[in-house]
Amino acid sequence: MYALADCNNFFVSCERVFRPDLEGKPVVVLSGNDGCVIARSNEVKALGVKMGAPLFKIRDLVKQHNIVCFSSNFELYGDLSSRVMRILSHYSDRCEQYSIDEAFLYFDDNRSPANLQKLARQIVVEIRRGIGIPVSIGLAPTRTLAKVASKYAKKYAGYKGACLIDTEDKRIKALSQFEISDVWGIGRRYSTRLQRASIRTALDFANQSSEFARNLMHLPGLRTWQELNGFDAVKVDELARHLTITRSRTFARHVTDLPTLESYIADFCSSCARKLRQQKSVCAGMLVFALPSRFETILPSSGVLVDEQKATLTGGGGIFAEVRLPVPTDLTAELLEYALAALRARFVGGYPYKKAGVILQNILPANSQIERLFGERDRQKEQRLQKVVDSLNEKRGKNTVILASQVKTEQMKDKLQSRMLSPCYSTRWSDLITVKC
């Protein structure tokens, strides 16, 4: 049996741990630079504020309903996340952290499902009391079903934090009321295709033939289909490796010159590459984009654009470059070379850029690197250099050693608009909460 433990409105909940006065009040957390909403409390969701909404578009609502806004404080969220993960790992030898606020736990079969549900409810209480974070747990024979169950646990208080799908009846009932677009692994692109084939619920999809799933969505689709039908099909190492790595930013002020844009791209490349090395993978392709303000919302997070969108973009000064790397790599400098070359080739002056980013794609396990013997680059040497840089940054703080092209954004960081940043209550001696005596 799998359990998916998912923290509710995690970033908002983190802020509330040290601000209990904000329980029950509308709260949002904003992206870096305070551009967009990246976490919403239930009260804010009820007001109809969508994930990713730009702050300037909801200013009136914020005022009208006294929505409390926070800049994102990843030091705080990271610390509370690791506390939650440590508690979860007490309960299972196989605890796979999936994201900052989610983890899969595996339980073998010597416990009855009813007992597991009881245990899950205990875990929910323990984390809620001990750390202050509300958690929902879904229990089911596969990870995909456990995810479905966790959504029900979150939605209906009657489950007391833990929902169990252990029988065929429950599986069918749960899937029949579950929108296909909300199923783990389906994604926006496939859900429109599925809806066109009048597949609306998870059950509609699960009841198709396996060939249907495979033809439409290849191997990942087949896996999702299997998982929804109760067969454990997702592999752990695939789980850990994210399919794409995205770093992007909406700028507080328009960027019009190439050097500043380059510096941002360098920042994104460096951060993406660090993530890539952390998860021990390499990538064979990437997208580099920069969008003038009127196209700000055009790019979906996965970076998949249809041809007409691409045409509109590039016609209006938008930069959208698909880069294929000759050899899969995880080296910051190498990724950056290609990214900057692509950017420079497409940059036309005169457009006010509002958003830019880098999306790494075609991510493979690092051991599949076939290159080492080929090419003019001395990769071993570069890898040694990269290791030294990484360890320095790990020891002395994130940006101790940076690429020269990042200097400009580094200088601007002092001016970064994080005006609503909360203190790092749980990680810095200077930021502890104060108790009145």
Added chain:
Amino acid sequence: MEPTIYSITPSADEHVEGILAEHLHAGFPSPAADYTDEKIDVVRELVRHPETTFYARVDGDSMLDAGIFSGDIVVVDRSRLPHDGDFVVACLDGEFTLKEYRLDPSGKCAWLVPHNAKYEKIRVSEQNSLIIWGVVTHNIHTLSGDR
């Protein structure tokens, strides 16, 4: 090949020398060698549940007679259920406060009790918004710090 840059830091050098010294002396092995891992770790003694332990800075004099002074740092364990007589960090009507937690024998209300005659104890009933945020397990009071 590993980068060698670490070996030139002073702390790493000391460590290497320590290990080498232990192994190079060919004579009678030190009887203390097996015990050198033991060290007093204050955090380990004070923090039973690291996942649920937080720290807070004290501001005010209402707990003076209990030996808790303004500027002290208290260790707060959120995993403990508050019992009658525990010192707690509570959030009362939106503000953090440190007091002794007392259940009323009647069972109808609770009390937040200060330890300073200057202050009244606070009656807490269902009408108040009271959250017991955590139980205070230790107080860190500095007598003479770094000079």
